[in-house]
Amino acid sequence: MKRTPVPLFGLGNFSRSRPVNSQRRINLYSEVSNDPERGSRITLYTPPGLTSFTTYGAEPSRGVFSKGDFKYYVNRNTLWRESNDGVRVNVGTLLTSGGIVGMRDNGTQLMIVDGTFGYIFTFSTNTLVQITAPGFPANPTSVAYLNLRFGVTSAGTGQYQWSAINSGLTWNALDFATEESNPDDLVRIWSETGQFILFGKNTTGFAGATQNSDAAFGAIGASAIEFGLAARWSVAKFDESIIFLSKNRLGGVQVSVLSGYTRQTVSNADIETLFSGYRGQENATAFSYREFGHTFYQISFPAENVTWVYDGKSQEWHEVQSGGGQHRAQFHVSHQNKNYVTDYANGNTYILDRNALTDNGAQIRRSWVGRHLFKGNESRLAELWLDIESGVGAVSGQGVDPQLMMRISKDGGRTWGAESWAAFGQMGAYKTRAIFRRLGRSGPAGDWLFEFTVTDPVNVTFASAYARFE
Numbered sequence: 002m003k004r005t006p007v008p009l010f011g012l013g014n015f016s017r018s019r020p021v022n023s024q025r026r027i028n029l030y031s032e033v034s035n036d037p038e039r040g041s042r043i044t045l046y047t048p049p050g051l052t053s054f055t056t057y058g059a060e061p062s063r064g065v066f067s068k069g070d071f072k073y074y075v076n077r078n079t080l081w082r083e084s085n086d087g088v089r090v091n092v093g094t095l096l097t098s099g100g101i102v103g104m105r106d107n108g109t110q111l112m113i114v115d116g117t118f119g120y121i122f123t124f125s126t127n128t129l130v131q132i133t134a135p136g137f138p139a140n141p142t143s144v145a146y147l148n149l150r151f152g153v154t155s156a157g158t159g160q161y162q163w164s165a166i167n168s169g170l171t172w173n174a175l176d177f178a179t180e181e182s183n184p185d186d187l188v189r190i191w192s193e194t195g196q197f198i199l200f201g202k203n204t205t206g207f208a209g210a211t212q213n214s215d216a217a218f219g220a221i222g223a224s225a226i227e228f229g230l231a232a233r234w235s236v237a238k239f240d241e242s243i244i245f246l247s248k249n250r251l252g253g254v255q256v257s258v259l260s261g262y263t264r265q266t267v268s269n270a271d272i273e274t275l276f277s278g279y280r281g282q283e284n285a286t287a288f289s290y291r292e293f294g295h296t297f298y299q300i301s302f303p304a305e306n307v308t309w310v311y312d313g314k315s316q317e318w319h320e321v322q323s324g325g326g327q328h329r330a331q332f333h334v335s336h337q338n339k340n341y342v343t344d345y346a347n348g349n350t351y352i353l354d355r356n357a358l359t360d361n362g363a364q365i366r367r368s369w370v371g372r373h374l375f376k377g378n379e380s381r382l383a384e385l386w387l388d389i390e391s392g393v394g395a396v397s398g399q400g401v402d403p404q405l406m407m408r409i410s411k412d413g414g415r416t417w418g419a420e421s422w423a424a425f426g427q428m429g430a431y432k433t434r435a436i437f438r439r440l441g442r443s444g445p446a447g448d449w450l451f452e453f454t455v456t457d458p459v460n461v462t463f464a465s466a467y468a469r470f471e
Contacts, residue, residue, distance in 0.1 A: 004386055004467040009371030009451060010043040012317040014271040020413030022271065023450055025370040026319035029461070030295065033315050045463040048310075048321065049292055050357030050365060051329060054341065055087045057348030064102040065343055065350075066111060067336040068124065073111065075102050076348055080113070080122060080129050085337065093122060093129025101234055101286070103143045105151065112151050112169045114141035119153065121169045136172035138162045143233065145192040148210050150217060152197055154187045161190050161199060161208070163217055178218055180206040180225075188230040193243055194261065196221060200230035203250050207262065224262045228255075232285035235300060239289050240313060244298050246276070246285055253277040256300070256311060267311055272318050280304040288333035290340045292355060301327050301345065323360045358400075358458040367461050368454040370414070376447030376470065382440040384469040387453065390462035391426035391433040400457035402427050405435045410450040411443050417452065 012031055016022040029045040036042060057076040066073045074081045074089075078098040082090045095102075096118050103114045111122040112132075119132040119141045138155035145152045151164040159179050165171035180187055183204040191198040197208040197218060206225040208218045228247040230236065231254045235246035239258060244267070247257040254276050256268040268276065276282070281304030289298045296313040299321065308321050308328035321328040330342035330351070340353035351361060359365055387405065394403050405425050408417040421440075426433030443449055455461050 004384065004469045007374055007385075007466050007468045009374065009466045010045070010463070011372040012043065012315060013372070014269065014275075014318055015370070015414075016271045017274060019415060020373070020448070022373075023370050023410075023414035024372060025368070026317075027369065028319075028321055028365050028367040029369055029463070030297075030310070030312055030319050031315045031317045032293075032295070042465065043315075045369060045461075046293065047358070047367065047461050048297075049340075049353040049355045051323075051342070051351040051360040052354040052357045053361045054350045054352050055083065055089065056350070057081065057089075059347055061345055061347055062332065062343040062350070063100065063115075064104050064113075065332050065334045065341070066104040066106070067334045068106055068111065070337075072334060072336050072341065073104070073122070074343070074350070075104070075113065075115075080120075082127070090127075092127050093120070095120060095129075096131065103141075105144045105146045107146050107149065107151065107167065107169065109167070110169045112144050112146075114144050114153060116140060116142055116156065119144075119169075130170070132170055132172070134170060134172040136162075136174035136176065138172075138177075143189040143191075145190040145197060147192040147195070147197055148217070152190050152192070152218070154190045154199075157186055159184060159187055159201065161187060161197065161218075176217065178208065178216060178220070180204075180208070180220070183225070185229065189233050189236060191236055191243065198243070198259070200233075200236070200245070203227070203229040203248065205229055205259075226259075226262065226264050228257060228264055232283050232287075235285050235287040237287050237289040237298060239298055240296050244287075244289065244311075246282065246287070246300065248282075254282055256298070267313075267316065269318070272309070276302075276309075279307075286331050286345075288330075288342075290333055290335065290353060292340065292353065299328065299330065299333075301331065303327065303345065322366065324363060325366070329360055358460065364456055364458070366454065366456050368452065369463070370450065370452045371466070373413070374449040374451075374468075376443060376449070378447045379443055379445055380447045380449075381442050381471040382449065382468060383438065383471050385437045385440060385451070386467040387423075387425075387435040387437075387463065388465040388467070389425050389435050390460070390464070391435075392429050392431035393425075393459045393461075394427035394430070395457070395459060396428065400459045403455065403457040403459045406454040406456075407437055408452045409440060410452070411448065413448055414450050 140156040287300035331345035
């Protein structure tokens with residue numbers, strides 16, 4: 002009997018109405034390719050796992066920065082310098098022990114702000130000192146660097162302030178300006194393409210160098226945009242742009258990419274509906290990284306225990322989970338061709354490892370729900386064939402005989418039937434096929450919905466699906 006391809010693979014996300022769209026991808030990302038022989042197709046691949054690197058104890062790190070041969074971590078009230086072999090050296094003490102820190106360097110100095118104080122670490126002398134200049138702003142919340150000067154925002158104001166040239170220890174109380182497009186408080190300062198980006202709560206302004214001897218920086222024309230920053234630590238570099246969780250006076254949140262003065266929304270209506278309903282949006286943290294030729298933006302919402310990823314190549318959203326909840330990675334740094342991340346719950350650090358099939362030894366559940374398969378009327382499904390990379394079984398232990406689990410919903414995703422299992426190949430068994438047979442009848446509308454799950458620690462690739470209906 003002839004099997005025909007069925008369009009189960011899509012890029013959508015589950016919507017407010019399950020019968021409209023129930024698609025979901027957990028710990029799998031999509032790649033869209035155009036094959037001259039087979040046409041456009043979507044393949045699901047396995048994202049990186051986590052390989053343990055170092056640990057800083059029971060408390061999560063507050064920030065991480067890369068410079069030269071070293072990474073710098075703030076954990077509790079200590080600044081640590083870490084070498085490539087994981088050897089750590091205590092290089093200074095902060096006056097606070099909790100809360101996320103901002104970090105930025107000017108080539109010779111690393112500036113750290115913790116919401117209460119500011120500090121300068123000098124790379125050549127390995128010394129950390131508090132900034133005590135009378136002109137330094139109170140309660141510094143974020144830091145950036147532009148034109149040989151540090152720029153800093155302070156809590157509860159619409160002002161940003163800048164340092165002396167090449168010195169993060171020298172400040173003048175008169176060296177400040179206000180983001181003038183809207184009287185909202187500044188949330189974060191960022192530097193990009195020769196200008197400061199000034200994120201307010203509801204608007205974003207831009208400032209650049211001036212020829213005025215009384216003010217090193219000033220507003221750039223009428224460049225402000227009517228979207229602000231919903232979460233201070235959601236901003237990340239994204240290829241040649243920046244990406245962030247945005248909001249404006251109309252309410253709700255979006256994920257926006259900012260290139261120059263042009264803002265583009267990359268979140269769809271289903272994602273925005275989800276994110277806008279999340280508690281604690283202001284506490285979201287995010288980072289971006291590049292792997293497998295894709296640029297990923299990963300954003301976590303701690304209050305909801307959930308992590309989402311935007312893939313700039315396929316322009317799709319998927320979830321990543323650790324143990325069924327928020328992904329363990331909170332902060333990221335790219336250092337000498339490796340992606341390092343910190344754990345949101347403890348002091349562990351990891352390598353985002355394309356060859357790791359667990360999260361530091363913990364099982365990764367890879368699951369997806371496909372598109373609705375409508376037949377128009379009641380139908381019987383005799384056979385479903387999943388084109389999945391076979392022969393990838395582990396050498397020993399779990400995954401020696403990897404299994405694919407399937408469930409079917411015949412009422413639009415509201416309820417699910419019993420689990421069915423199919424093997425997809427011990428190591429080297431490349432002719433194995435994941436086939437499910439005698440799957441019964443659909444409901445009167447002929448709506449079939451499938452969920453597939455793999456929990457074995459093997460490399461999973463889903464390419465296509467075929468079915469035989471009667």
